[in-house]
């Protein structure tokens with residue numbers, strides 16, 4: 577039974593594809609720039625959708641990126657998936673709510689409310705479904721992410737999260753949880769809030785990185801306008817850039833200060849700690 581993996585080159589899709597293949601699953605990995613082991617898939621190019629869906633039974637769904645309303649692209653795709661015989665969809669949602677997302681129309685629009693809630697509703701309409709709601713990714717501290725760049729370049733994390741904490745999770749643990757749901761022999765239906773093992777503010781995360789790299793790293797408060805500008809400079813469209821900063825202010829108010837045992841329940845092992853994540857990436861914050 578073919579499992580279609582969207583976002584297969586990303587933070588969760590890459591480890592997920594590797595895990596599913598290692599477990600002998602028939603995986604169809606996708607990318608906008610396909611290679612020998614991937615087929616072409618672009619949310620914005622519906623011509624790529626039929627080939628991706630042909631014969632698929634199960635989908636790992638990473639939504640169309642950088643938009644407050646993924647439904648114009650995702651709804652037709654999911655309708656085609658139903659027609660193609662897909663039975664199970666595992667959606668990568670989020671614990672964070674993008675508050676700029678369009679509100680439900682008065683009285684409800686014909687297809688239900690737009691935005692991420694509507695995408696989750698469309699996924700729930702499949703015979704088997706799961707909606708993953710992970711906390712912030714530990715991978716935000718790595719690579720090209722502005723948080724990582726700030727640490728490398730200035731030893732500084734700027735945010736509007738204040739003292740707010742969140743249950744940072746390694747994307748590999750999300751992938752491990754997703755693999756269990758995609759491969760489960762029995763019926764699947766549920767929402768899963770996924771976190772790491774502890775709730776940490778940026779100041780505590782900065783201290784862990786500082787101790788590991790032997791250089792100071794501090795967390796400083798940034799005005800909302802500065803963070804929106806940073807997101808715009810990183811190429812995000814206007815409403816999405818602002819909504820993402822809204823998540824910071826929600827975190828300051830405690831929206832993500834929680835820890836669940838979902839990763840352990842699904843995978844049988846505890847999620848990785850932030851300190852362990854940092855320990856395994858010694859060169860990540862080097863300026864050389």
Ligand SMILES: NC(=O)c1ccc[n+]([C@@H]2O[C@H](COP(=O)([O-])OP(=O)(O)OC[C@H]3O[C@@H](n4cnc5c(N)ncnc54)[C@H](OP(=O)(O)O)[C@@H]3O)[C@@H](O)[C@H]2O)c1
Nearest residue numbers: 583584585586587607608617618619669670710711712713
């Ligand atoms: N970062 C966090 O803290 C966090 C927390 C909770 C939830 N999430 C959710 O996680 C999801 C992924 O976020 P991420 O930043 O970690 O990204 P990611 O999964 O690492 O990368 C994005 C993936 O999407 C694919 N992609 C990009 N544009 C595409 C398009 N037009 N059509 C098809 N595929 C496309 C990319 O594939 P190619 O480039 O190969 O085409 C890549 O595999 C988001 O939905 C976000 O809401 C993130």
